[in-house]
Amino acid sequence: MNKLTLRTLPALLLAVFSGAASAAAFQLWEQNASGLGTAYAGSAAVADNASTIFYNPAGMSELTGYQVSVGVTGVGPSYTFRNDGSTLAGNNGGDAGGWHAVPNLYLSGRLTDKLSLGLGISAPFGLATEYDSGWVGRAQTIKSEVRTINYNPSVAYRLNDKVSLGFGVNYQKIDAELTNAGGVLKGDDSTWGWNAGALFTLSPAMRVGLSYRSSMKYTLEGTLNGATPVRADVELPDTAILSVWQQVSDRWEAMGDLSYTRWNSLKSLNVISRATGNAIPPAGETFNYDNAWRIAWGAAYKASEMAKIKFGIAYDRTPVRDADRSARVPDNSRLWLSLGGQWNAGRHGKVDLGYSYLYVRDPDINMTKNGTTLRGSYDASAHIVGLQYSVGF
Template identity: 85%
Template sequence: MNKLTLRTVPALMLLAFSGMASAAAFQLWEQNASGLGNAYAGSAAVADNASTVFFNPAGMTQLTGFQLSAGVVGVGPSYEFRNDGSSATGNNGGDAGGWHAVPNLYLSGRVTDRLSLGFGVSAPFGLATEYDSGWIGRSQSIKSEIRTINFNPSVAYRVNDKLSLGFGVNYQKIDAELTNSLSRLKGDDSAWGWNVGALFTLSPAMRVGLSYRSSIKYTLEGTMNGTIPLRADVELPDTAILSVWQQVSDRWEAMGDLSYTRWGTLRSLNVVSRASGATLGTESFNYDNAWRVAWGAAYKASDAAKLKFGIAYDRTPVKDSDRSARVPDNSRLWLSLGGQWNTGRYGKIDLGYSYLYVRDPDINMNKNGTTLRGSYDAGAHIVGVQYSVGF
């Protein structure tokens, strides 16, 4: 278990893998840029570069030789509060969002005709909201930051021409900071999880992928107000994905995705004194399980160029009655465009863009003796670039 000073993880590394959540709550779907243009439809079935290590390790059997994929996605959400009868006084807090980078790196290699190995570095969860210190909801939230970095060695085995299986181990680190005008909580930990996947090749023109990433349980240790040692248990959710990819014609591909995330594992964050065992505070979430559905297509404009587009609906796990200023989340619609340039032996470059239309979240939260009542103007822009090459 780590201490607050992050002795075992360079702080710059965690900073590099921080990001504001663009999927429901504070989950990050942006684990590559190649899927961004399709709104991540077909994520567990496309398997056209090494980033399949994250979405479905069984997809590594579709790749030849040694493959490298590296990229970065910029996530730029906006959350601007509009007051409507709050009990405190102050300003509206400015824009609680802002741009953050979510980098990724994946490697895969075929060992035999049936066996492949892989490794990925990613950030499955991230949160960054911060208000002006004099805003009207300062007693409830000022800064909320969660960073994760995930190391994911994987193996895949091709059982036959129709079925491949994959398995991965996840070593994940988390660093969290929650502040308001009354207190400052900081803590971190590292823990283990796992992921599995299956890829069914129904025909040369159609694949179906199934994948699952386990939940990860942490015991955060750190301090309250820089002096009081604290402990808090938290379990980040597991996710299952069903994906389809189909070659419709010589130029057209279509893909779809259905995912389910068990956010019900995250009910509350109970902060306890490590010295006395007394409860120092509670952050309530009361999340529901949530699902996401996506559809996308790609058009091969030439031997080198491919155009992509997609749409997705991402249902929030946040109930209206439990929405907080820390995570002013609501269901969102993804509208995505992208492109790929294949240079042949020198690799492929993917570019992607998504606009997230977020239904304006309302908030009516009583906490720390104040009522925060109003709504948010919410939305997000996401841009990404990725380079993939095989040897």
């Protein structure tokens, strides 16, 4: 089966559900826009719309009737390179970042007092960097693009007034393209995973959420330079989240988040010829990622019966080691500074608007590959804006 033959609907969906990385490496936290204003603090405990399906499916037990939540976030990273002794002549590559949209759609319904069902469609991972073709690092990379789309049917069951449990199945598709001056590597695949969560209502004013998303194991199949059939095994990481939400007063809510992502599942991308079974080392990539964690705190202030103001801060530790940083993913640890608002129109639904500025510690690079050395540093940052509409019936 030729997996690179165009299949119209999946190809269109993958084109829509693409995005540039905003969290560490090429993970995307932006699975709703309603959490953007609080830097996604409390993501597994807030459960105020159907997007809880992604962060903690047990949160559907907090929703009444039938719920729809749809949104989009615009992710705009910037990576500008400053050369400092690279071996090839050329320019600095321009800005390798750029704006990309990350949409989402969630549906949930409470069937009984205890049982709820839902479906989420999202993009958990994404990468998009592209340099000028004549830049000093062209032998190592020009374009890097990873797109995913995830279908997540889920169920939640309320055990009692204190405890709810949730479980979901994930069917995820990936499409990747990596290029440099020497060639083009393309491949795609689909796979299955799962997610689960628990929500503990300690009091009417406090909830604690625990959730877990499994790793996703792919065997990418495609071509090298449009001719040589190749494959490569890739395992994208699993993530665990601990969240707290608290109603501090009639007007104030506070929330916190601690997450841990096991990026050490991604050590390398070994490209294998499907015809001979032999490795093609120049086409591969070395990652050697460490595990990473993220911590966030946020708050919301009820300014009126219809309006909330949100703000938050987060620290996102990179899994990328300094010695293994590549121009494909010029990542480093980052600080999120977030602000948002919500307009609640009652039976007509809620609209959330959020913004985050990501201050990224300038990444240095000293990578030798394909007979060349790329040496220098980056000015890196990102802007994220998001809009979400949620309504119940």
